Amino acid sequence: MDLKEISEILRMLRRSDVAEFELERGGTVLRVRRALGVAPGVAGVVAPAPAPIAPAVAPPPPASGLAAPTADHRPAAEPEGAIVTSPFVGTFYRSPAPDAPAYVDVGSAVRKGQVLCIVEAMKLMNEIESEVDGRVARIYAENAQPVEYGAPLFLVVPT
Numbered sequence: 001m002d003l004k005e006i007s008e009i010l011r012m013l014r015r016s017d018v019a020e021f022e023l024e025r026g027g028t029v030l031r032v033r034r035a036l037g038v039a040p041g042v043a044g045v046v047a048p049a050p051a052p053i054a055p056a057v058a059p060p061p062p063a064s065g066l067a068a069p070t071a072d073h074r075p076a077a078e079p080e081g082a083i084v085t086s087p088f089v090g091t092f093y094r095s096p097a098p099d100a101p102a103y104v105d106v107g108s109a110v111r112k113g114q115v116l117c118i119v120e121a122m123k124l125m126n127e128i129e130s131e132v133d134g135r136v137a138r139i140y141a142e143n144a145q146p147v148e149y150g151a152p153l154f155l156v157v158p159t
Contacts, residue, residue, distance in 0.1 A: 006030060009021075009023070009030065010032065019033070020033045033127075079137055079155075079157050081155045081158060082132045082156045082157075083152050083154070084116060084130065084131065084152070084153050084154040084155075085151060085152055085153060086119055086128070086141075086148065086149060086150065086151045086153055087119070087128070088121050088126075088149050089121065089148055089149050090119040090121035090122075090126070090146070090147060091119065091120040091121075091144060091145070091147070092117060092118075092119055092142070092143065092144070092145055092146070092147045092153065093118040093119070093120065093125075093144060094117055095143075096118065102143075103115050103116055103117055104117075104139075106136055106138060106139060107135060107136065108135065109134075109135055109159070110130045110134060110136060111133050112129075112132055112133050113129050114129060114130050115127045116129060116136075116153070117153060117154075119147060119153075128153065130154075131156075132156055132158050133158065133159055134156040135157050136155070136156055137155045138155040140152040140154065140155070
C-alpha cells in the first residue's frame with residue numbers, strides 16, 4: 001500500500017458509518033478504529049505486520065536499575081495477569097491531554113475494552129484498551145516517554 005491508497009481509504013471511511021476497518025496487503029496491515037466521542041481520524045493505526053523474531057541473547061538490564069524482566073516481560077515476584085503491550089513504536093501517554101487526569105492508576109478497576117492509555121505514532125493518537133476485566137497491578141511505561149513495539153505497558157490482574 002502506498003500513501004495515496006491509504007489516504008483514499010481514510011477519506012472513504014470518514015464519509016461512512018464504519019466504526020472499525022482492517023486491511024492486510026503484502027505484509028502491511030491498515031487498521032482504523034473510530035472511538036466514540038473522538039474526532040474522526042484521531043484513533044487509527046498504520047503499522048507493518050510484525051514478523052516474529054526471537055532474541056539471540058537476553059536483553060541487558062534496564063538502565064533505571066529495576067530488576068530485568070523475564071522473557072514474557074514479567075519480573076518473577078509479580079502476580080499472574082494480562083500484560084498489555086504496545087502494538088507499535090510511539091510515545092506513551094497516560095491521559096488524553098497534559099492537564100487531564102490519567103485514564104487509569106495502579107489499583108484501578110478496568111473493564112474489557114476500557115481505554116488504558118494513548119500511544120502516539122506517526123502523529124496519530126491510538127487508544128490502547130484493556131483486553132480483560134480486572135485491576136491494574138502495575139504501570140510499566142513512563143508518561144510522555146517512547147515505547148517500542150511489544151514493550152509492556154500495564155499488568156492487569158483479572159478479577
